[in-house]
Amino acid sequence: MLTQPYMDAFWAFSLSPFNAAIPQFARCDAGSDASAAHSNACRNMPGDRDWPSNDAWGELNSTVGGRLMRGQPLAQVCHGATLDAGACAALQDTYNFPELYVTDPVNIMSPYWLNNSCSPYAPYASADGSGSSSASCALGNLAQYAIRVTGVDDVVAGVNFARKHNIRLTIKNTGHDVQGRSAGAGSLGLWMHNLKDISFIDYSSAKYYGKAARIGAGIEVGEAYQAAHKSGLIITGGNCPSVGVAGGWFPGGGHGPLASMYGLGADTTLEFEVVTADGAVITATPDNEHSDLYWALSGGGPGNFGVVLSITAKAWPDMSVAGAVFTFVNTNDETYWKAIRAWMKALLELNQIPGLSTASGFSSQGFTMNFATLPGGTQEMLNKALAPYMAQLKSLDIMMVANTTQVHSSFFDHYSAFVESPPINITMAARMIPASLVQDDSKLDTLVSTMRTLTDEQGVFALISNNVSLSRAGVAAESNSVLPPWRDTLFLANFGQYVSNGKPWRDLSADQTRVNNWQTLLRDQTPGGGSYANEATFNDATWKEDYFGANYDRLLSIKRSYDPEGLFWANTAVGSDANWVQQPDGRLCRPK
Structure with a gap:
């Protein structure tokens, strides 16, 4: 929970007048190339001749009802004239937890993309805060301004302003963003967090008749689950409660504890309400004139084809859920x-049991099955399913530290009991592991040996096992843009390294390179496979194949149709190398 001194200080900075002195832009080499920007070869940045004037920003602020906010680093309270020792200490206590970023208009949950341009752990003159900071504080990768979006008109105004003035546009809800897609140097941000409408309806179309949820772009996973529960329903969503549902999770594909029951999030979508690059507001469904956009948004990646205002997805009657968790530690390596x-x-x-999903994690120190989810299951059913593995642990003389199986009367109660929000101070990558690899003892031995080596290098792993085959998800091949290797995946391996507080930028960069190399190691063991882009590295050299696979060319055609000039740009997004290339200072310029 954020302490009041910190929140007071934060809002004092964030709500400062739009026409106050523009903050100095950057951390890394932020010099402007005004001539290049003026020729439209690059997006305009602060200091460029064609950067919008204060009058232009003032007009935008008036258009959006005074909700234009200056971007501010969270750690500004730890630096310079704004230094506040109490607020800085409170910030340090909460800096690694998602809740801090969910309610912030520009900061995102990635140590790498925050890039220490303004760190709360940098030393200042004395412990009690007297004196001034000895470290710099600048926006770095964060948006220069952000609109606190409250409705469609705000989004349209932001899209039109960015297009007219040739500036970078970014979209942020909660800031769960290891790819750095919702931040951008010198950008105008659309902060979607306050679009909190959610309702449940009887939906009827040529392809679906039944209950459905209309979910605003600001709704988080935990909020969606709770709202559905109050209506006697369940919907698909992610594992982490603060992940944004509509704008990032569904378009990214979306795995979660109910995926083995109902498919990936993208398998359950019915329609999208979208603002396109020309400022038009449209609804995309499988059956209307925007069916191509519907297809692209159902798995083809977030923040790239348009601004999602809301999504409509299938919902089902609530039911009891059996859950389990167990832990053991490493007392003998072999x-x-x-x-x-x-x-x-x-x-x-376990993957063949209808509806059963598991999420587990391990390091060199110990293993935890964080939760098993079996909708409609009983305690006896889940214990029976896990019994063969428990017998193997016993034969290895491995003792449990914890072992619990419970049944809850609703999915939301199950989720609340078993799932916790993880810290965000991690550099992360991912790879889908097919069943065929695990069935081959030699290939499995190689995989386990690789994992062991990486954990010896301080790596950590999370294994998310869902059966999202076409038959289990109940969808036809190519009915959406979900990465095809998902359908043969036994488990998604997420892996990475935790980041210590105050780690220097050079070390953050080295961590990113190391984890990207780890992703390549697992890629080499899974030829033709894939990685889940929402939880993978931004600089994978084969990202088109790994993150989009056989869908890439079709997705690129749709991208060009709806956004020919590349107003929407994000790392490893479809077409991201076609219109713009990100420079060392964060500027977007045309490819040479």
């Missing part, structure tokens, strides 16, 4: 890694 290997083998059988 038996411990045999147990890890055995767990992957066990997933082959």
Whole structure:
């Protein structure tokens, strides 16, 4: 929970007048090339001749009802004339938790993309805050201004302003963003967090008749689950409660604890309400004139084809859910890694149980099955499913630290009991592991050996196992733009390294390179496979194949149709290398 001194200080900065002195822009080499920007070879940046005047910003502020906000680094309270020792200490206590970023208009949950341009851990003159900071504080990758969006007119105004003035546009809801897609140097941000409308309706179309949820772009996973519960329903969503549902999770594909029951999020979409690059407001469904855009948004990546205002997705009657968690520690390397290997083998059988999903994690120190989710299941059913693996652990003389199985009367109660919000101080990558690899003992041995090596290098792993095959999800091939390897995936392996507080930028960059190399190691063991772009690295050299696969060319054609000039731009997004190339200072320029 954020302390009041910190919140008071934060809002004092964030709500400062739009026409106050423009903050100095950047951390890394922010010099402006005004001639290049003026020729439209690059997006305009602060200091350029064609950067919007204060009068222009004032007009935009008036258009959006005074909701234009200056971008501010969270850690400004730890620096310079704005230094406040109490507020800085409170910030340090909360800096690694998602809640801080959810309610912020520009800051995102990635140590790498925050890039220490304004760190709360930088030293200042004395412990009690007297004196001035000895470290710099600048916006770095963060948006220069952001609109606190409250409705469609705000989005249209922001889109039109960015297009007219040739400036970068970014879209942020909660800031869950290891790719750095919702931040951008010198950009105008659309902060979608306050679009909190959610309702439940009887939906009827040529392809679906039943309950559905209309979800505003600001709704978070936990909020969506709770609202559905109050209406006696369940909907698909992610594992982390503060992830944004409509704008990022659904368009990214969307895995979660109900995926083995109903498919990925993109398998459940019915329609999207979108603002396109020309400022038009449209609804995209599988059956209307924008069916191509519907297809692209159902798995083809967030923040790139338009600004999603809301999404309509399938909903189902609530039900009881069986859940489980267990933990064991590493007291002997050889038996411990045999147990890890055995767990992957066990997933082959668990994955065939209708509706069962598991999420587990391990390091060199210990293993936890964070939760198992079995909708409509009983305690006896779940214990029976896990019994063979428990017997293997016993044969290896591995003792449980914790082992719990419970049944809750609703999915929301199950979710609230078993799922926790993780810290965000991690550099992350991902790779989909097909069942065929785990079935091959030699290939599995190689995978386990690789994982062991990486955990010896302080790596951590999370294994998310959902059966989202076409038959299980109940969708036809190519009915959406979900990455095809998802359909053969036994588990998604997320992996990375935790980031210590105050880590220097050079080390953050080295971590990113190291984890990207790890992703390549697993890629080499899964040829023709894929990675989940929402949880993968931004500088994967084969990102088109890994993140979009056979869908890429079709997605690129749709991107060019709806956004020919590339107003929407994000790292590793479809077409991101076609219109613009990001420079070292964050400026977007035309490819040479």
